Each structure stands twice: as C-alpha cells, then as structure tokens.
Amino acid sequence: MLRLSVNDEVSRLKAVVLGTAKSCGPIPKPEEAYDPKSLEHILAGTYPKEEDMIGEMEAFSEVLKKYNVAVFRPEVLKDCNQIFSRDIAFVIEEKLIISNILPDREKEVDAILHVLDKIPEENILHPPEKVHVEGGDVMPWNDYIFVGTYTGEDYAYHITARTNSHAVEYLRNQFPGKKVKSFELRKSKNARENALHLDCCFQPLGKGKAILHKNGFLVEEEYQWLVDFFGREHIFEISADEMYHMFSNVFSIAPDVVVSEKNFKRLNNWLREQGFTVEEVPYAEISKQEGLLRCSTLPLIRE
Template sequence: MTKPIHVTSEIGKLKTVLLKRPDVEVENFTPDMMPRLLFDDIPYLPTAQKEHDYFADTLRDNGVEVLYLEKLAAEALDAGGDEVKNTFLETMLAESGYAAGVTHDALKEYLSTMTTQAMVNKIMGGIRKNELDFVPRDLVSAAEEEDYEFFMDPMPNLYFTRDPAASIGDGLSINHMTFPARQRESLFMENIIKYHPRFANQGLQVWRDWNHTTRIEGGDELVLSDTVLAIGVSQRTSADAIEDIARNLFSSDSGYEKIIAIRIPHNHAMMHLDTVFTMINKDQFTVHPGILGEGGHIDTWTITQGSDGELSLDHRTDLKQVLKDALHLDDLDLIPTGNGDPIIAGREQWNDGSNTLAIAPGVVVTYNRNYVSNQLLREHGLKVLEVLSSELSRGRGGPRCMSMPLVREDL
C-alpha cells in the first residue's frame, strides 16, 4: 500500500500535495519588517487568495488531491490531545522568545481560550501587543524595542510549503531553516507527521528532524529519481546539513545512493536551488543561465557512500554531464530561463521563471508573468499550465515553492 508520503521523483504524476492558503499573515506587517520577514513587498490579500485558489483549482482539475497545512495542523493537535497541544504551544512560545515569565503566561492564556483551529490561525497570523489587555513589566520585555507592535511575528512565508519539510521516498526531512522568520514553521509539520491520523503510525521515516543547528530547506532538496537527490549548497542549506542527511539516507533502507550537491550564488533572489533549477521531464530541466559560469560550468559534488564508511565526494563542474551520468541518460535538455537573454532571464528568474512545478512528466505549472520562459518551454515540447501571479510572486516564490508533494506515482 502506498504510504501517506511517497515521492520518488520530481516529475511522477502528482497525486497529493500540501498547500497553505495565504491569510492575514501575508499582510500583517509594515514595510520596515519586510527584510526580516524575507518579503520584498506586501501582497494585497484578497487577490493573493484568489490567485492561490486558482493554483489549487488548477491542481485539482488535473487530478491532484489538495490538503491544507492550517487544517491538518489543527486536526493533528486535536487528535494528539491536551498534552500534545500544550507541548506544541509551549514550544511555539519558547521559539517566539517566551520560554517562561509573565508575557509567556499572558500569551498562553490568550491562545488557550481559542478553538484549536483559531489558535493555529492566530499563531500563523501573528499576535499584536494591543490584542492583549496586558502591559508587560518584566525584564525580558524591558529589553525589547518599546514600540515594536508584535508579541509574536506573523509567518507570511507559510504559503511556501516546500521549505519547512521535504518528501523523500517514503519519508521526509523536517527542516531546521536558516532565518528566525521561518524557523517556527517546521513545528506544524512535525506535529502533523506525529499525530495526524493520516500520517501517524504509518511507518514514515524522518530522515532528518528539526532538532539541529545546521541548516537545510526544502527548496534546495530535489528528488531526481528513486536513488538520486540534488541538494543546493545555498544561502539556506549548509554543507554539513547535506552530509548529515546523506549519512542518514545511505545508512537506512531509503533507497537513496547518490546526492549531487550543487553550489549556487548565496543571495535572496536565488535563495534555493529550485529558484534557479528544476526538473520538468525525464531528460529536461529549467536552469537560470545566471548560475552557470563560462562554458556552462558550476561546482557540483557527487556524494556517495565510500568503502571506508566515510562519505565519498567527487567534485565536477559540467552539470549536464554530471546529471547524464547520475540519471543514466544519453542526452539532456537544459532549458534556459528567459531564453538566454540576460535582461529577460534576470527579470523572469526574479519572478520565479525557473521555479516550475511538474505535475507529470512534461507537464508543468508556472507563473503566467514569465511569458518568455513559458513560450520556450512549449517550444521544447512541454505542456505548460499557467497560474496567476501578481500578488503571490511578491513573496519571492513560485509554483514549486508553494507546494509540498506528499504522493507522486512512481515513474
């Protein structure tokens, strides 16, 4: 029987996906908070929701079951019972800077009076100071900026469900993310996997859990086949986290034998591998030309299990050949974002032109605004399903970022 998580490729027919419908969290902040919250603008919520519903409908119309993070999280906590809900709340408060003290107590009391769904939504949306009839006089609060509006920051990046966890084979990694703005997001997934009736006690493997100091994010984790992964060495994923997950995968029955670590520029526009490189068919990939050096070269390390019990690393720079070797392909089509024009490529990559979501081999969901790249994909034989993108793209993520595949058909 198929497990509730089963993903052995980037392109197998998508059966079940996890999304988060954007809600108040994407507008509950001011421009000066944007850099810290990793947003470049403040989306107009009604339009962002319409666009997201269009995305979800596009997936449903193509036979995909759509699950929502916010709903699963509340159901998981209810299924877990009072103790689980209490532990979740304590962890969430501690991770928000309130392990104990009067503010902790006031926030806990405030959240505890709510239904589980309302509590989850409130934590996601952020808690402003003026919501509570309480003025903290403790030392912790005295150390804070006095006119800062929030007790708990909103989590506007939640609609990028790709990043806090990543499905790999019959399991997942629950990711310790890089920036504080996103670190609490993984707690929802951790509780869903442990306590939601759909996932609990189903023999799912956690290849790497949240409890780490080294960093990894799902946008960097690409499942190229049932034996090969690609992982970005990026602004968000560190080499030691890649080596850690490699050891866990290679020493278990995961089926994974090879990880291609690909070093990409460490900047906000290209924060994850999937912002510059995605797999869209058995032998086709999108790639942002800006990451390739002279002659199409880039640093890659193919990681395998060495005979001495240590990892073996093979450094090469010909990405195309590395992929052909790992996937046993005679040829391979690397399709350049923006058709190679440096201005168009830069503009469309910024709006996630390389960030395609494959829902079957050769069938991809993309943002409509990247019309040059979309046309090129069609010319290369792909079926392109365009979705709306005026507001969603302000968070710097596209269709792959906005989706966490839970089940795909094997190829």
C-alpha cells in the same frame, strides 16, 4: 495513513500540501524581511495584498484538483505568512524531513500537524539543530539528491543562506543509496543576483528537460555538471531578469504537465514546443516574496 513516496520532481502527483495566504499579517517592516526581493517591494510600496495572493493560490489549487490531486492546506495561523510550505518540510522516498528553518517560522510546522498525524512516526525525521535545510534547496532526482548550499565563512551573516554543509552530510547519511550532489549558490543582498534556493536557478522537468540560470551558481564546474547531465539541447537557459521573476520555480504535476506563471511567455511557449501541457496561473503577486509555484507546495505522494 499516508504512504509517502517522492523520488523525483515530475512523477504523477497524488497528494500535496499547498500553503495558504489567509491571515498572512500586516506588511512586514523592512528589518523583518527574510529576503531582498520582499524588502525591495516593502520599500517601494508594492508589497502584495492578501486578497490578491489568496486568489492566486486558489487558482493553483483548482489546477491541482483538476488533475485529481489530494490537496491538503495548513491550518490558518493569525498574522502568519504560510504560503511557502516547501520551506518547512520535504519528502524523499517514504521519509518526511522537518526543516530546521528560521526560528520565527517554526509555528508553521504546527499548522500541518493534521497532515503529519497521517504519517507513521518512524517516517518523520527531525535533523539535529546544526543541520540547516529548506525544501527549496533539496531535489530528489531518481538516483540523485540535488542540494543547493552555501559554505562561505560568512554563512551566518547571510539571511539568504538557508542550507549548510551539515545538511548535505545528513542527507548522505540518511539516504546511503542516493548520490547527494551539492551546488554552491550565489547569495546576495541584490535580489537580481541572489539565488535564495536551488529552485530559484534550476528545475528539472519531465522529458529529460531542465531550466537553468548560470549566474545562480558560484562554481562554474557545478553549473557545467548540470549542463552535461541534461544535455545543452534539453536546457532552457533563463536570463538574470527571468531568474528575478522566478521562471525556474514552476511545478510539475506529471512528466508532461507543468504549472507555470501566465506571464512567463518565453518559457511557456518553449514548454509547449517540447510537448508539455502548460497550465498557466496568475502568481505574480506571490513572486514578490521571492517564491513561486514550487515554493508553495510540499509534495507527499508521487506515483
């Protein structure tokens, strides 16, 4: 049995589900794109090749194994993009919450049944249908749960709006001991402005640090709350171009170990200056689908 335990984004990782790029199917048609960045690359003829993405994920897997992390992988479904395991479920404390995701992607949950079978049934939560939530929008942070959301009246018309106000209420009810703090995200058909998930514009790190992008937030006071919470001097503020390249979507294996994309020179240098060990991996091809390292992981146990 797996004894789930996740209380933050940075404690020493012991077990994780890492997605897979195998058999991810043909290049989608433009009308099949789930996000503006994938659409951009479909139209430009630069959509990532399966073999390149498999290589990137294997490099990430090797780093995880180097730190003695138990790495689970989904069963490979034919012609199905299963890279972003963060979308399908997430863990808070000892509970695993199955996301209500885009209907096309529900079969991805079936592909991790061999993992779910190791979790006591009472620790698996299935939110009601009206609760829309994806793991990229949910960050447990000690006494808090940070949640990215979108509550505009045009929610239903934004394929990039993934987590709704019902999800915020659901998490409050399920975790009464936690302070659930929600943040309105900027949704746009322009990939350079769109914050698909909270982890596209914000990421807490160990050592009291954080990565932040102001324009990802619709409400300036909510952005300012995070600045005050972490302290301006502890924040690495990323530019619009850096947000587009997913600089905030790094992944912590431990409070002082961060996995980052090898091209993120400015960020990686800053992290090293702050005393972090930076494990660099190639992930630029996967980033073309508006997801990166955090998106590909579903942490199950952090010490």
